[in-house]
Amino acid sequence: METSGVEKRRGVVLVPCPFQGHITPMLQLGWILHSKGFSIHIAHTKFNSPNPSNLPHFTFLPLSDYLDGCDTSFHNLLNVMSVINTNCEAPFQEYMMKMVGEEEVCGQPVACIIYDSIMQFAEAVANRLKLPSIVLRTTTAAYMHSHNVMFQLLAENLVPLPAESQLEAAIPQVYPLRFKDLPLPATIEIPQPVLDFLHSYMDIRSSSAVIWNTMDQLDHWALQQLQQDWPVPFFSIGPFHKMAPAIPTSLLEEESGCLSWLDKQAPNSVIYVSLGSLAIIDEKKLIEMARGIAKSEQPFLWAVRPSLLNGSDAIKSLPEDFMKITQERGMVVQWTPQKKVLAHPAVGGFLTHCGWNSTLESMCEGVPLICMPCFSDQLVNARYLTYVWRVGMELENAGERSIQEAIRTLMVSEEGDAIRQRALHMKREIERSINEGGSSYDSLYRLVEFITSLPG
Ligand code: UDP
Numbered sequence: 075m076e077t078s079g080v081e082k083r084r085g086v087v088l089v090p091c092p093f094q095g096h097i098t099p100m101l102q103l104g105w106i107l108h109s110k111g112f113s114i115h116i117a118h119t120k121f122n123s124p125n126p127s128n129l130p131h132f133t134f135l136p137l138s139d140y141l142d143g144c145d146t147s148f149h150n151l152l153n154v155m156s157v158i159n160t161n162c163e164a165p166f167q168e169y170m171m172k173m174v175g176e177e178e179v180c181g182q183p184v185a186c187i188i189y190d191s192i193m194q195f196a197e198a199v200a201n202r203l204k205l206p207s208i209v210l211r212t213t214t215a216a217y218m219h220s221h222n223v224m225f226q227l228l229a230e231n232l233v234p235l236p237a238e239s240q241l242e243a244a245i246p247q248v249y250p251l252r253f254k255d256l257p258l259p260a261t262i263e264i265p266q267p268v269l270d271f272l273h274s275y276m277d278i279r280s281s282s283a284v285i286w287n288t289m290d291q292l293d294h295w296a297l298q299q300l301q302q303d304w305p306v307p308f309f310s311i312g313p314f315h316k317m318a319p320a321i322p323t324s325l326l327e328e329e330s331g332c333l334s335w336l337d338k339q340a341p342n343s344v345i346y347v348s349l350g351s352l353a354i355i356d357e358k359k360l361i362e363m364a365r366g367i368a369k370s371e372q373p374f375l376w377a378v379r380p381s382l383l384n385g386s387d388a389i390k391s392l393p394e395d396f397m398k399i400t401q402e403r404g405m406v407v408q409w410t411p412q413k414k415v416l417a418h419p420a421v422g423g424f425l426t427h428c429g430w431n432s433t434l435e436s437m438c439e440g441v442p443l444i445c446m447p448c449f450s451d452q453l454v455n456a457r458y459l460t461y462v463w464r465v466g467m468e469l470e471n472a473g474e475r476s477i478q479e480a481i482r483t484l485m486v487s488e489e490g491d492a493i494r495q496r497a498l499h500m501k502r503e504i505e506r507s508i509n510e511g512g513s514s515y516d517s518l519y520r521l522v523e524f525i526t527s528l529p530g
Pocket of ligand 1: 096098349350377431
């Protein structure tokens, strides 16, 4: 991509949230903006810090988060985010004051701060220093809108539902969601701190614009709804990973040996399995997954990261008979180079938790999905994948039988073939949106103009 028409190397400060599914799109956005002529400064927590040597074109500003010794496991995430927001504000303000005050630090005036919607301290600092701020949403607009749906249901006392059996029901006038697709369980009382967090997550405060890692044609209706609440420019420039060259963003080491194993498999024969970087399951579910995958009789590649099982190494907990089958026709690793895996011709399906990055990466390669959402936006994504975009299959439950049947259906049946055809069609649609004249391409052009026009 050319850089013409852009004031050279004006600074943009990016503030990613320190979880894999958030760091990756922010770094990709940094690369996109760098290719458009901006200099990129990454203000990051020490916890889950990106590796500066992987990205020599950026400068890195480490923020003391004082998370040492703090429980950073899945169950304590809300607390971790609150500690970060409290502790990072002062060091971030110090960096920004230096940048604004001393030209020699960054060489060019700072155009704006782009922050992950969870990193609200960055917006507070921007506001105080009278710097423009832009919020990055790393999810779909449909997911963001589902919070408004939930707040409305709570206000009308329609949730919690009196009975589990009502979870299957469609939410009146909220196409296409059912109660069970809401990002928080609809049958229990939601704790107040969670609601407080979500209300502040849904507030864009004084941000001048919103950047989305989504595409207009996928998310059009929800983007329009949210535009009524947030009357600032929206820039939907996804999928970021196709707008930027491949850059290393993994926090865990990628085991690229799985690519040589894939080279030996027949086209479209392998089911790839991963539940992303955060979801946890219990040992019973892990074993059900293993048995379902084994009984499908398809070749498989499974990313079983150590923290998948809360508290003990997940790979060591896999049953012996499963490991034997793995030697015959599968591979288990801790962490894959996922984008390369999904782009490999041997991969014919993806059993996924439906995190938004994984969803985009799969759709971009035309790989159909089996949806096993665990929490939050994954539930909304799964509903859209199966019911609206129709490039995925819904699992009846996450039991052994259901997994076995879903894999067989997706990989070797006419029904699976039809889903694969739609996934390939979706791949072409996405390609159109990122090429010249497409919606993401145009939106990126407008975003660059917008940042360039911000007062320096
Ligand atoms: N990922 C990877 N290797 C793996 C599993 C996941 O590189 O073995 C990457 C994947 O490509 C994606 C990210 O981790 O970019 C996971 O983000 P997502 O939004 O899908 O889910 P989250 O981890 O946030 O739940």
